[in-house]
Amino acid sequence: MKKIAQKSMIALMLFGIGTGYAFSEQGRKNANTKQEATHEHSFLKPEPPTVKIALLLDTSNSMDGLINQAKSQLWDIVNQFTYAKCRNEGRPGLKIALYQYGNNDLSSQEGYIQQVLGFSGDLDEISAKLFSLTTNGGEEYCGQVIHQSLQQLDWGKNPDDLKMVFIAGNEPFTQGRKNFREAVLHAKERGVIVNTIFCGDYNLGIQTQWQEGARLAGGEYMAIDHNRQVVHVKTPYDEIIIRLNKRLNNTYVSYGTKGAERMAVQVEQDAEAMDLQEAVAVKRAVSKSSAYYNNAGWDLVDASSSDDFDLARIKKETLPESLRDKSDSEIRMFLDEKRKERQDIQEEIQQANAKRQTYLNEVQKSETGELEKAILEAIKKQAAAKDLYWE
Template sequence: MKTVSILLTSLFVLSSYFYTTPVITGKNQKRLHAPKSTIVTHLEPETNVIRVALLLDTSNSMDGLIDQAKAQLWELVNELSYAKCGSKDKPSLQIALYEYGNDGLNAREGFIRQVNAFSNDLDEISKNLFGLTTNGGNEYCGKVIQVSLDQLNWGIQKNDLNLIFIAGNEPFDQGPVRYQDASVNACEKDVTINTIFCGDYNTGARTHWKDGAESAKGNYIAINHDKRTVHIPSPYDQAILEKNKALNNTYIGYGRLAEDKMALQSQQDDNASEYGAANAVKRAVSKSSHFYKNSSWDLVDAEKEEGFSYEKLDEKDLPEELKGKSTSEMKVYIATKRKEREAIQKEIAQLNSQRISYVAAQTKKDDNQLRNAMIEAIKTQAKRKNYTWE
């Protein structure tokens, strides 16, 4: 019998943007005791991080759940963008993605593949998610959880929110690694495991999905994974989509990544549109949030980064509109684009506020079970770390 489990180890964290552990100073250092007498060093954070690892079972009967994950990516990002930790600035977001349970994956590695490590490159995450395909295979929940704990950099800031989401519908205790051991290791790393069983609540509880969550301080939820995501249109959608086109025109590509990254941005707009205009709107809202950063190829974002220098720019890496320009002329051009972008982002936020109110009045309680389950879990666990929602 083919096992069918989907591993959503979340929030929404992925490749070229690895989290860098800050230097520990005596002034900021605190120590807490973790299980098995392990010492966990926590830092007073400068910027808090929400890390979501999505581990997806890509066995052949999980098409429905993967489809829901694709359709819900931008709404999840948007919900997290409203979070705030205490009096600090808004946290950053990193998402990691794994696939497992697919016959096309390496059997010696437990049919597991890291698609991308923790990253804040939302376009790249979207591309990787849409690139997943399903096939039969063996699904080992304990194994994939342990692999994600070992491979990913979970960080040590005391208010970082580290979350794994794993979903599926086969027994949770299959495979070479005991889920109980993986849960202990997760607690030692300050990582919470949430389990989502695709099927009857009691069946999931009998097959250890409930215990898998509770043993790592997470939530257990049961959903109908074959139910299609509901995207409710609003009277504000078209205006937001028009603003999204204008937003794309504020990007100033530079360097060897620019052409491919600008094409990727457009491609992910199209992927979001596959699920309807309302879902494309959610992506547009995500692109207007503080989570959407492209400093590796966009001069507007890059200029804000520490260490940026106009003197280090090579003219051959500049777009045509900036070739031959003086530094002062480039600064004026970039400042103009920044002002234009910020104005568009503000307009999208205002339109989205009206959209949210409209959609809330039209939404049924059982719509979008995957999204609702994940948001409920995240908000519950975030309260322990002093997070609030605006």
């Protein structure tokens, strides 16, 4: 009986040791796994922040100058972002939304307000929407359009994003049923900075509460001459950049049900910019040579640059006819050639633009527009809080 008890005791001791070892070993494995995960995570760079800009533009009768400035100076703003950097060495994303308000052609039930475009990084789409704007009378309800932009737009929850409203107009900021103070304070609570741009005399904008709207929201108050025409200086490099832009367009390969349509929009927006002024077409071409001009939604070259691109998912009947009968390997080779061609042309545009900027500096002519200057000054000032800076 004593021997049985001794054997039982020994078995229990061995079981305990084995179990302890098993738990200890599993613990070491868990610790190692956790350590490996932490080690792996430490190599992952955080996603760069996005600058989200909601442009709220007064499109009443007196605002033709403002709309023309927005059309022509969009590309200057985009081009400035090519010099923006994050502390993690990446470049911030850029998304722009567009509202119009104060136009009699809009619904009175909606407060003469329309969301023209939600947040988008598609530069052709943004340009097309700006060129679609026309002016016509109306009541300008600043508080209400700010409120609607807060409710309707997807501002996201990333605390590192820089979220900004720029509202431009020339009537009292106090008009409309929605109290502007409530609207701008709500924006501030949501981490959205409201910047106000009064189109007219600086002191008149203060008297009509435009400055107060910005102050309450932690933004900037600015006054501009919306009818001022920017004097563009012709340079020896303009024609070079425009010719390169035409070659650049030939590197795009449409796909999908709307690919051909979107390619037509690209050409159409080139023409719109040229009709406005040759210098605007030049600046648009420079934007098209930057990383911010990405058309992965309809261009196979941009799409194929993504890590998760799968050519097998592309329906060949939506490709240009010249590619439909080619094998996957032939299409990939073709895309590689187009990508290299595009990169070379974009580099040539950048080099020509650098010489263009040097020329402009030498003749001491400024091409800065009123709206562009106001927006960029506010962005650069407020970006510092998000660890964004300009080279």
